[in-house]
Amino acid sequence: MAEDRPDVEIPPDWLAEFEAAARRPLSVRWRYAFIHTYKPVLDDAEYRSFETMEEYRKWCNENLPDWLGYGSV
Amino acid sequence: MALFEYKQAEEIRDAFARHGARYLFIGKSGAILLGYPDTTQDADLFAEKGDVNGHAIVAALEELGFGLKPEQVHDIVRGRDFVQLKNGPFDLDLVFAPDGIETFGEAWSRHVDVAGFPVCHIDDIIASKEAANRKKDRESLDRLRSFREYWKRPR
Numbered sequence: 001m002a003e004d005r006p007d008v009e010i011p012p013d014w015l016a017e018f019e020a021a022a023r024r025p026l027s028v029r030w031r032y033a034f035i036h037t038y039k040p041v042l043d044d045a046e047y048r049s050f051e052t053m054e055e056y057r058k059w060c061n062e063n064l065p066d067w068l069g070y071g072s073v
Numbered sequence: 074m075a076l077f078e079y080k081q082a083e084e085i086r087d088a089f090a091r092h093g094a095r096y097l098f099i100g101k102s103g104a105i106l107l108g109y110p111d112t113t114q115d116a117d118l119f120a121e122k123g124d125v126n127g128h129a130i131v132a133a134l135e136e137l138g139f140g141l142k143p144e145q146v147h148d149i150v151r152g153r154d155f156v157q158l159k160n161g162p163f164d165l166d167l168v169f170a171p172d173g174i175e176t177f178g179e180a181w182s183r184h185v186d187v188a189g190f191p192v193c194h195i196d197d198i199i200a201s202k203e204a205a206n207r208k209k210d211r212e213s214l215d216r217l218r219s220f221r222e223y224w225k226r227p228r
Binding site: 020033043047049073 | 101212
């Protein structure tokens, strides 16, 4: 929990987007939010599981294309 | 894979409630429920580990149309840290031990109810993304932190 975080100034364009979103009903926000594009490797199996999050991160680092953004920084 | 419709989110909420499953929306889908405007492709659920809750989740998922195989049932009941389902009516990630959050109980004590959807507090959503430290999380963190400031303002 980041209780002692420094003040964050909200950029005006983001603030406008947050306010616009707040005016929309939840069902509309949800409809705008969910998209689907094919993600290579990640979408190529119907199921996978990992014993630990560390194993999952390692698998992402070693198997997913870098541009998907799942790799650790 | 079809889009994840709001009606399906309601079905998750209702099926999980019927079976008494304990979970929280986390990740970007959780933030979106809180009002964060962005896009995502699947829902992430932070589920409480444990046999009873695992069986409740399995029952709810089967009711929702996930054709779970014995191996998948076993993994969910055991509470493997990360379970990714792409063989149901929508994609769903079950996370039993998200990075950056100590226990389910702590997250539950801070959770927010949005139209009956149990959602992680924005601080926990941000903490998990900070701890995961993925490229895609790094890109969204500044905007999420700004949203937190907005979300916490008195209205």
